[in-house]
Amino acid sequence: MKVLAIAGSNSGASINKQLVTYAASIFENAEVEVVDMNQFEMPIYKHERELEGGIPQQAKDFAAKIDGANILLISLAEHNGTYSTAFKNVFDWVSRIKDRAVFNEVPMLLMATSPGGRGGAGVLEAATKRFPLHGGNIIETFSLPFFNDNFDKSAQKISNEEKSSELKTKIQKIATLESILQK
Template sequence: MKILAIAGSNSETSINKQLVSYAASLVENAEIETVDMNEFEMPIYKHQREVESGVPQEAKNFAAKIDAADVIFISLAEHNGTYSTAFKNVFDWTSRIKDRAVWNEKPMLLMATATGARGGLGVLEAATKRFPLHGGNIVETFTLPFFNDNFDKSTHKIANDEKDSELKEKIQKISALESILEK
C-alpha cells in the first residue's frame, strides 16, 4: 500500500507533520511518502494569474503525488478556524487543473491536531464538508487535542492511550482497504 502523508502546514516544526508521520508508520509494510508543503510554494492563486500563466508546475506535481498513492493520510493545521494559507493555496491551484478532482477519489484518513482543547476541529469540519466536493473519499477522521500533552515528542508517538487506541482502530479500517486496492 502506498500512503501519501500530507501535513497541511509549512512549519518546519509542524505538529501535524508529527501526527501524520506517526499515523502512517502504523500501517505495516506500507510505502510512505511524506509531503512537505514548502516543496509546493507558488504564487497566491488569482484568476488573472491563471489566465495569464496557467496552472503552476508545483500544483501538477502535487496532483501527481496524489495519483501515485493508494491512500492519503492528511493532518491539517488550523489557522483561525480553517486551513493554513500554505495548504489552501496548493489546494486552490490543484483544483484548477483541467478535468481533475483534487483528491481523485483516493481513500483518505483526515486528521487534525492543535495545542488547544478542540484539536483542530474547526479545520477538520471545514475539510469534511469541502473535500468530498473535490473528489475526497474520507474513510475516517481523527482529532488530537492538547498536542503538547497527548503526544510524546521523544518517542514520536501518541502518549494518551485512549486517543492512541482510537487512531489505531481507524488505521485498521484503512489498512483493510489494502486487499481491495490490490485488485
C-alpha cells in the same frame, strides 16, 4: 500499498506533520512518503495569474503524488478555524487543473491536532464538508486535542493510550479497505 502523508502546514515545527508522520509509520508493509508543503510553494492563486502563466508545475506535481497513492493521510493545521494559507493555496491551484478532482477519490484518513482542547475541530468540520466536493473520499477522521500533553515528542508517538488505540483502529480500517480494493 503507497501511503501519501500530507501535513497541511508549512511550519518547520508543525505538530500536524509530527502527527501525520507518526500515523504513516503505523501502516505495515507500506511505502510511505511524507510531503513537505514547502516544496509546493507557489504564488497565491489569482485568476489573472492562471490566465497569464497557466497552472504552476508544483500544482501538477502535487496532483501526481495524490494520483500515485493508494491512501492519503492528511493532517490539517487550523488557522482561524480553517486550513492554513499554505495548504489552501496548493488546494486552489490543484483544483484548477482541467478535468481534475483534487483528491481523485483516493481513500483518506483526515486528521488534525492542536495545542488546545478542540484538536482542530474547526478545520476538520470545514474539510469534511468541502473535500467530498473535490473528490475527497474520507473514510475516517481523527482529532488529537492537547497535542503537547498527548504526544511524546521524544518518542514521536501518541502517548495517550485511548487516542493511540483510536488512531490505530482507524488506520487498520482504512488499510483493510485498501487491501480489499487492491484484490
